[in-house]
Amino acid sequence: MNLNHVSKVASFGLTLNMEERFALKAAILKLRANGAGAVKFWGKINGTSRDYLICCSADTSSTFPAKNFYYCTSGDYELKKLVKRALTGKQLALAQKLQNTHAFVGDPAKPIGPEGEEEEKEAEEGVTPADMTYREIHQLAFVVWSVDNATSIIPRGSYCMASNGALVPNRSFSGLSPQEATNISSYYHLRPPQARAAEWENKTGAAKMENILDQVGASRPASKGPSPVGAWAAGVNNTGDTVNLRSLEYPGYFFFHDLEDGSYGGAYFGDGKFNRDLGFML
Numbered sequence: 001m002n003l004n005h006v007s008k009v010a011s012f013g014l015t016l017n018m019e020e021r022f023a024l025k026a027a028i029l030k031l032r033a034n035g036a037g038a039v040k041f042w043g044k045i046n047g048t049s050r051d052y053l054i055c056c057s058a059d060t061s062s063t064f065p066a067k068n069f070y071y072c073t074s075g076d077y078e079l080k081k082l083v084k085r086a087l088t089g090k091q092l093a094l095a096q097k098l099q100n101t102h103a104f105v106g107d108p109a110k111p112i113g114p115e116g117e118e119e120e121k122e123a124e125e126g127v128t129p130a131d132m133t134y135r136e137i138h139q140l141a142f143v144v145w146s147v148d149n150a151t152s153i154i155p156r157g158s159y160c161m162a163s164n165g166a167l168v169p170n171r172s173f174s175g176l177s178p179q180e181a182t183n184i185s186s187y188y189h190l191r192p193p194q195a196r197a198a199e200w201e202n203k204t205g206a207a208k209m210e211n212i213l214d215q216v217g218a219s220r221p222a223s224k225g226p227s228p229v230g231a232w233a234a235g236v237n238n239t240g241d242t243v244n245l246r247s248l249e250y251p252g253y254f255f256f257h258d259l260e261d262g263s264y265g266g267a268y269f270g271d272g273k274f275n276r277d278l279g280f281m282l
Contacts, residue, residue: 001256001265003028003041008242008256014269016044016053023077024053029080031070032053039079042069042148043268045140050106052076054082054268056146063166063212064192069144073106083141091134095142102267108137125184143272150274151243151253153187153216155264156180159209175262181243184232187255188213250274 001008003025006016018026028039037057045052050073058065069082087095110135117128160170180207188209194215216232231249238241241260247253251272257263 001041001267005256005263005265006041006267008258008265009110009244009267010271012244012246012254014022014252014254016041019055020074020077024055024072025078027072027077027171028055031057033179036068036070039070040265041267042144043270045104045143046269046271047073047104047106050076052104052106052116052140053077056148057142060166060168063164065167065190067148069141071108071140071144073108083137084145085137087142091138092142095139098139098159099143099146100276102139104140104272105136108135108140110136112136112139123216133204140272145251147253147268147272148190149189150249151247151255151266152190153255153266154190154209154213155257156186156188156210158264159190159213161208161212167212173262175259175264176243176257177260178236178240178243181257181259182234182236184217184245185215187216187245248275 002019003016003021006021007016014135024041028041037059039055039057042054042056045054053068053074055074057068057070059068070079072079072197080231098112109159112135113182123185155176157176158173159167159169162168175181176186190213193212193214195218217230231247234245237244241258243257243259245255245257250268251269253266253268255264255266
C-alpha cells in the first residue's frame, strides 16, 4: 500500500512510527529515482533487536506483474533488494521447519542453519560453501514470499487484461459497491494462478481478471498447503465508508477498500508465523 494509506489500518493497532514513516518515504523515493518503479510499503516483520521493513514493486512490463521485494532494518533505512535465489532442497525443508519457530533478530547476515552446508548437485558454479550458508536473510525472503502468496489480494475489476495479454492495473476502476465489498468472493489473489494455472496458460483474447486469478476463499492445490476456505474475515468500519479484510491464516495482514474513492491496499505487521490453529477455527 502507499505509505499515506498506513493510517487506514491504524485502527487495528498497526502502524509505523514517525521516524520509520519519513525515513522509509525517503528510501522509496530514492529507489524510484533509480528506476525501481512504483515501490510501495508491504509490511513490517518484527525482530527481537531490530525490525524488518519490507517494500514491494511490480514490474508491469511483463505479462504477469513480477514482484520485487526490498528490505531495510529499523535504524538503517537504506532499502536493499531481497534475495530471490532458489533454495536448495535442504534449505527449503529448513525454511519450512523454521517458519513457526524462528524468532527474527533483525540481523540479515546471522547464520541460522548448518554453516557452510552445501548440496553438491544443486550448488551453482563458483558458489562457495560460505555463500550457501543459510542466513536470516534467506529465512526472511522465504517468509515474505509465503505471506505474500497467501495474502496479496485485489478487488474484482481493479486489474484488466491488456490487448497484448498482459495483466495490468485498471485505471478506470472506481471501487466496489458496499454489497460487493463485504463479500470475500469479490477479491482475488494477485499472484501467478495456482488453482487456475491452466486458465492462465490457455488464455485467449481480452479475458477478465476474474477468469484468470484465484478467488479469495477458493480451494488451492494440496502442494500449496491447506485450503484457505474460511481463512478471511470482512467487516465495515464505524463510519461505514471503509471495508476491512483480515487474514486468519497469517494474523497481522489487513486490507482496506475505501468505498468513497475506490482506493485499496493491504499491509502485514507480524512475526511471519502462520496460524497453525486455523483448522480448529473453521
